[in-house]
Amino acid sequence: MARMCRTAATQTPSKLSLLRLLVTGTGYLVMVINLPRVLGFSSKRTGIVYDARMRGHAKLIMSSFDYADPHPEDPRRTYRIYKTLAEAGLVDDHNFAGVMDVGRIMHRIPAREATAEEILLVHTKEHYDFLESTQTMPEEDLIRHTEEGDSVYFNHDSFYCAKLSAGGTIEACFAVVEETVKNAIAVVRPPGHHAEPEKPGGFCMFANVSIAAKCVFKKYPSIKKIAIIDWDVHHGNGTQKAFYDDPRVLFISLHRYDNGHFYPSGPAGNLDMCGKGEGAGYNINIPWPCKGMKDGDYIYAFRKIVMPVCEEFDPDFVIISSGFDAALGDELGGCCLKPAGYSHLTHMLKSLAGGKVCCVLEGGYNLNSISVSALAVTRTLLGEPPMHVEDTEFSAACAKVVAQVANIQSTYWKCLRPGKNVVASMKGKDDYERLHDVIRQYQARSLYEKFSMTQLPILRDRTSPSFSEQVLATPSFHENTKGLVVFVHDTLDVQGYVDPVTGALDVSGSYLLTPENRYIKWSIDQGYAVVDINIPSILTDLDDEDGYQAAANALDLMIYMWDYYLDHAAAPKIIFFGIGEACQALVHLLGHRDTRERTRAAISVVGPASLKAIVTILDEYVVDWYHRSSLVLLSNDHPIWDPTSHGKKPRRKLGTLVRADKKTTMKTPI
Ligand SMILES: [Zn+2]
Known part of the structure; x- marks a missing residue:
């Protein structure tokens, strides 16, 4: 160390100005070279959208049962995730109040209300007008629509919160595309991926991710292709519908299907739904046949389908529709993804699009599970190595579905094609037999x-x-x-x-x-x-x-x-x-x-x-x-x-x- 100090002392003044000598807590001298930052990506922070105002959307209390057994899409969801990030030291906000300056690790991106113009890029005017009308609707009408709707509830703040949720997602995506942050997590609610262009559904009001993707295309001509990966345990039917014939968006959903019996039910989430017209091949469903899917299953599906296809697609930007209801402990989902699994999936997706990844909260109803899962994803976004996965084994059910998806999608993706798909190119039925x-x-x-x-x-x-x-x-x-x-x-x-x-x-x-x-x-x-x-x-x-x-x-x-x-x-x-x-x-x-x-x-x-x-x-x-x-x-x-x-x-x-x-x-x- 003494020799190092002597060397520093003999430097010319201009060179010396590049060096600083610091005394550490243990009394050692260390030499620090003052150089301009050369690591553009890793020196940037990870963005976070969190806004306590989104808690206003809540189910009206209709009976004592609602107190004892609150609706799963609970206003505490976003708060608990934020609190967990703060307790882990990633967000500097001791009172969990949602302060603007969250310290040096993450960068708070303010949420705002999405405009009507932005929302109408995906939704019909009728859908928008209906949600707007809930602001002043008599309570009995709110209750009626709640009872008649497809797993949705409304109160007088629903419209406002839905606009904040969509607007927060848009801003998170903009910040990543503009490289204000290296990547981002949008802790928003109500979720969006079940909201179809013409109707809300499955706890979702506006299609946050779809709206944000359309806004990105509109504002940034350099972004020509977006990959949306939906690992919520439910099929992203709304997102699928918004881009079904659009080749600019590769939509991949991994979800429980249970032969069409798992929400949102019906054939839309099946593996043969590949997109149509220009969008044929840009919609990929990986439908699990049953509950119990684990880290090993998701990692297998990522390695066999998601990553090869994404690499071939080569997106300019990646959005994760990140429900955490496939997480271990979520009773609705019944699957077993652990934080380590989520961190690996995030790590893989970060290799795409120059790291431009925006993770957007969708479902997930066990408050503890969503918090530890979101923490793992956020750590990985920040640059921590993925956590150790204990159980990398994949199930037979997973391997079977993945093979079926690869087979059906091999018509569209070279990486899934073991040679030429001869049957797909044959016209006459006499040319082959099943x-x-x-x-x-x-x-x-x-x-x-x-x-x-x-x-x-x-x-x-x-x-x-x-x-x-x-x-x-x-x-x-x-x-x-x-x-x-x-x-x-x-x-x-x-x-x-x-x-x-x-x-x-x-x-x-x-x-x-x-x-x-x-x-x-x-x-x-x-x-x-x-x-x-x-x-x-x-x-x-x-x-x-x-x-x-x-x-x-x-x-x-x-x-x-x-x-x-x-x-x-x-x-x-x-x-x-x-x-x-x-x-x-x-x-x-x-x-x-x-x-x-x-x-x-x-x-x-x-x-x-x-x-x-x-x-x-x-x-x-x-x-x-x-x-x-x-x-x-x-x-x-x-x-x-x-x-x-x-x-x-x-x-x-x-x-x-x-x-x-x-x-x-x-x-x-x-
Ligand atoms: Zn879900």
Whole structure:
């Protein structure tokens, strides 16, 4: 140190002016070089929008119940996040009052009311006028609209707060684009991503993020492409609708879908919603089939889809629609993202658009979960390395959805395409056949040769190659008085190797898995009759890329089978044996026809597939009966076993559940 001081003392005055000697607390001398700041990005602060006025929007208290169980979109949400940031030392505001000067780490961006002109960039005049009218609306009308609306509530401050929320989001985005700050987090409410151009919904008034994106395009011609990543646990239906035909915005939503049963419900959040017209390919839905998705699942989806597509899209600006209702502890969401997971996702997105990222609060209803999650995101925005993720494993359900999304989006994105998507470019139907139709035809021939099984005629009003040989039966099955076994299964699996360059399945290295043959042989050896029902996941030639028709057809088919065949069979007892997703159709039958007298057992080998609770139109005893008479075999990693995702015992409506051990294959755990 002494030598260093001598060196400094011999410098010429001009050079010396660049050096400063400081005495540290421990008495050591240190030399500091006075240089102009050269790190443009990291020397900037992270912006924060927080405004206590947004707490004015609150649900009118209509009963004592509202006190005891407050509405989840609670005014305390933004306050608790802000308080957590302050307690962590990121915001210098000891009273959590929302001061303008928040210290040297973050930069407070003032919120303002969005103007009518800005809001009308996304919303209809009727929508705007309606919300404006709530300011002076009699309370009984506010209550009526609250009761009639799609999960929204109104008070006299709703319009004002919604304008502040949208305006705060706009200002946060402007500050990032103008590089006043390096990135930003907008802690705003009410949220926005469910608000559609013509109506509010899902606790959302105005579409904050969509409005901000449109304002950015309008004000900054240099911003030509914006990526909006929505990791709220619900589908961002409003954002999707605002940009569905707009190629300037890449919208990616990761959300629970639950086959269209999770809010906002319906097919809009499904993976086949890819955008239309010029916007085709710029809308990507990653729809989780169930609750319980974790850090590993989200990181996997980011690595496989979100990041490759974003890199190919190469946005000028990134907005995160950041609901924290996929966070561990959020009861509405039922998922398990931890702060570490959020920090990794944020870290990945920061690599885009030169770091121009604006994170905007959407949903999230566990006050503690949203606070620790927002803190992790903010730390990462500030430049802290992402936190350690404990559980990087991803689930089978996740891997399956991600593969399906990659497949459907490979038409639009080179990075998702293992070689050329030949089928998408083929015009004539004669040029290809869907493999599951081919496989079923093969299986029908094989079952005929082995067990003399033949097709049962099914009356239908439509035709599809997928219906061919759909139901097969052993000879004179209806006369067998010993017993009847009914197999209901997905199309057989192919274990195959896909060429990473051409995308073609290497047929010589692939195998058709036929575990059903073993079960059928066993049944016939016991002297039972057998009916084998194939449930395709998609109906070829019936415009059914989303599987909706196939699912509905499967339910109808099972009822038809009972009414026209099974109920009239001579066998006194029937064993039902479901395999894979097809088990859903079996459970549907057991809830909609009284099979109790005839059913000896209902065995479902669900594996990693979706689990269906019995819903009955019969009587209240069906659930108990189903619980007693069923055996539902699930893979070891099925989300239902995750103790953090529900915390209570599985419901009786799901049947008697059995968990496979870890070594058992997922598809057939027995
Ligand atoms: Zn949500």
